[in-house]
Amino acid sequence: MAGLAVVSAAGLLADDRVLVGSPIWLKPLKFSLSFALYGLTLAWLLGRRPARSRTGWWAGTAVAVTGTVEMAVIVGQTVRGRRSHFNFATPLDQALFQIMGATIVVLWLATLVIAALQFRGGPGADRAATWAVRLGALIAVAGLALGGLMLLPTPDQRAAAAQGLRDAVGAHSVGVPDGGPAMPLTGWSTTGGDLRIPHFVGMHALQLLPLFPLALGLLGRRVPRLNAERVRLRLVLVAAGAYTGLLALVTWQALRGQPLLRPDALTLGALAGLLAAAALGTYAALRAPFRPYDSTGTTAPAQELTA
The missing domain is CATH 1.20.120 (Four Helix Bundle (Hemerythrin (Met), subunit A))
Known part of the structure; x- marks a missing residue:
């Protein structure tokens, strides 16, 4: 390749x-x-x-x-x-x-x-990293499956099939013909919905979610509380939930025939709700009680216990 x-x-x-x-x-x-x-x-x-x-x-x-x-x-x-x-x-x-x-x-x-x-x-696997991989793989499988939405015939194709014409079945775009104005590189429609967007977002959970606990590990050098495995696990679950919500949101937006970069008030409201839920989940994950042990089972440093 x-x-x-x-x-x-x-x-x-x-x-x-x-x-x-x-x-x-x-x-x-x-x-x-x-x-x-x-x-x-x-x-x-x-x-x-x-x-x-x-x-x-x-x-x-x-x-x-x-x-x-x-x-x-x-x-x-x-x-x-x-x-x-x-x-x-x-x-x-x-x-x-x-x-x-x-x-x-x-x-x-x-x-x-x-x-x-x-x-x-x-044995000995870090639970946060393990669940990031698992959930990322599951979301990626869902993203692959969403590609099947492109196989559904458009209204114009159904009308043509009723007259015995069948040159194409399925499309990338929703509400507009394929091949219209598009974003550079990605080719996603700028005038209608595009089903390649949820397909893309879902598949790349396979890379992005496993990278999340690595980022938490780096941040742990400055935020000692992130060194606790339970805290990292909670944050991974919040991230996976937010990512799943984002996948649902861009799928809904595409099916409504709406371009990614031209969201209406309804889409923006749903996005605001998703961000608020993610922020609350992050706050709860950071503030909830946790056992003072790291992933190796040893007592956490004193600065973590007081963080």
């Missing part, structure tokens, strides 16, 4: 074709970078297990194989100058899109298996 990202970047420079409003090699570039990060993260998750798991090996292999097949279709369609997603224009286009659909189902199931493996306890 890293090598393919280089090839795709060269394609952006050498190939000036445009497809659905974007440079034709932009999609292979974004997908190859995403798969590279995804594969590295899953490999790290599998490497966290105290012993090698045959189930984990097969799940990781399934992700690698299905990701390769999907990228082969995307790049092949790019070379042909055809859409890879939602394309039912010809029997070949339809077959290739259905192959991609089958591979993503297998990839989702394999990711679910890897997430489930994270719930096998390990």
